[in-house]
Amino acid sequence: MIEILHIINSLEIGGAQKLLVDILPLMNNEKMKVSLLVLKSVDSSFYTRIKNSGIEIFSLNSGSYHNPFIILRLIPFLRKFSIVHVHLFPSLYWVALANIFVSTKLIFTEHSTNNRRRGKVGFSFIERYVYRQYSKVISISSQTQLILKQWLKVNEIDSRFIQIDNGINLNDFLPSNKTINVADASQFSKIVLMISRFSVQKDQETVIRAIPYIPVDGVLFAFAGSGPTLEKCRQLAHELGVSDKVVFWGQRTDIPDLINASYIGVQSSFWEGFGLTAVEFMAGNKPIVASDVAGLKQVVEDAGLLFPAGDEKRLAEAITHLLVDKQYYSQVSAKCWDRAKRYDIHHMVEKYTRLYTNILSGIYNE
Missing domain, CATH: 3.40.50.2000 (Glycogen Phosphorylase B;)
Known part of the structure; x- marks a missing residue:
């Protein structure tokens, strides 16, 4: 042995x-x-x-x-x-x-x-x-x-x-009928979700700065994770006047269920070795919008959508397109699911x- x-x-x-x-x-x-x-x-x-x-x-x-x-x-x-x-x-x-x-x-x-x-x-x-x-x-x-x-x-x-x-284990991300146990989600029709540790590397701030540029009602921007930059992100949401559209769910163990309940996944990072969370969103048949950085780019390119790291306006454009165009949403989702099978x-x-x-x-x- x-x-x-x-x-x-x-x-x-x-x-x-x-x-x-x-x-x-x-x-x-x-x-x-x-x-x-x-x-x-x-x-x-x-x-x-x-x-x-x-x-x-x-x-x-x-x-x-x-x-x-x-x-x-x-x-x-x-x-x-x-x-x-x-x-x-x-x-x-x-x-x-x-x-x-x-x-x-x-x-x-x-x-x-x-x-x-x-x-x-x-x-x-x-x-x-x-x-x-x-x-x-x-x-x-x-x-x-x-x-x-x-x-x-x-x-x-x-x-x-x-x-x-x-x-990843693709079976973990098959569609389910489970109801996620989270606050502040019931009044929103769609959830844009980022799952990452709060750190300078992960750059949740760019996602928060993108929210004012997304002119679509009924969208909740959710963040799962904890870490040293969490309070700074809370403050930024308050300063930009978007706190009513943002929720911080903390550290979670039910990631597949959160992904299943979401509409769009976001992975905003300044650097990545791979981008495991991006693959998890794709395995859940969700479109992923990710920063165009080494490691992450190779996973997402030609399947999900890429935006220049730190560019909140380009991120907002990508999210808005997915929110308002159902046919485009379905096309990107299908490509993401097909890509996930490689992993x-x-x-x-x-x-x-x-x-x-x-x-x-x-x-x-x-």
């Missing part, structure tokens, strides 16, 4: 964490045992879902992700598993350094096209050293891989770098499983 340990900073709400919630139960079977190690325990719906699926979760209970003593505490875990699959920084660094004393086969998944280390001269040499410690580096989109290779200055044909697109999570799990087997067999070229 192959034993795989996934390592991530924590199970707080995020795209990489959502990926693990979805794929780990599908990987855990009679031929493969998967476990999860978190640097820091966080009480979240993601933690509960993985635990309830029968996946063993270890925790270092570290008070800070950035504590270098994590390196020493990782060593015993690296010795126990055939392959260790790492997600996110600083787990990326700590596992690479801990493995100097162990020599376990390591895999890292790159989840974003951008981070605060990129472009800083001091990190260039460090990053090249760290990434060399991994047998395989997986990127979740073609653009993610391209930008990472440019940053690390690696050869275009370096076989350590491969692409495995993110996926069936079972394809992703199959590729990961084959990769693990090949690495243990000494076959590195995909």
Whole structure:
């Protein structure tokens, strides 16, 4: 039996964490045992879902992700598993350094096209050293891989770098008759929904600034998620006089039901590695309007609609067109559903499983 340990900073709400919630139960079977190690325990719906699926979760209970003593505490875990699959920084660094004393086969998944280390001269040499410690580096989109290779200055044909697109369970987003438990929605005929953590990256502010330019009545602009920029967005809605059209639903665990109840999905971001939420909207047969940025563009282009990042007027035009033109709405929805089928999570799990087997067999070229 192959034993795989996934390592991530924590199970707080995020795209990489959502990926693990979805794929780990599908990987855990009679031929493969998967476990999860978190640097820091966080009480979240993601933690509960993985635990309830029968996946063993270890925790270092570290008070800070950035504590270098994590390196020493990782060593015993690296010795126990055939392959260790790492997600996110600083787990990326700590596992690479801990493995100097162990020599376990390591895999890292790159989840974003951008981070605060990129472009800083001091990190260039460090990053090249760290990434060399991994047998395989997986990127979740073609653009993610391209930008990472440019940053690390690696050869275009370096076989350590491969692409495995993110996926979702399409069955989770089939139409249902469930009534969502939310306030302030009953008086509106259509819901424009954005599901994202509130952060500078996600840019909910542009969506709020677009609302005054959308001359359609009976539309509720809903935001699901929490994070550091939430209060700033509340204040912006008040300043623009659109608070009566905006609702903040907080952190939700019923995402498929929210998407099913919505009319249009929006993903406004300044950067993305992939755009998992965009795929979820498309799987729910909803048109997605997304910012034209690396990673997200490759998922949405020629199916949903793209607008220049931060351009509230272009965003408003795209949303308005979908609201007022039913035939156009149906055409875009159909294209989105067709695109979503490319990202069936079972394809992703199959590729990961084959990769693990090949690495243990000494076959590195995909």
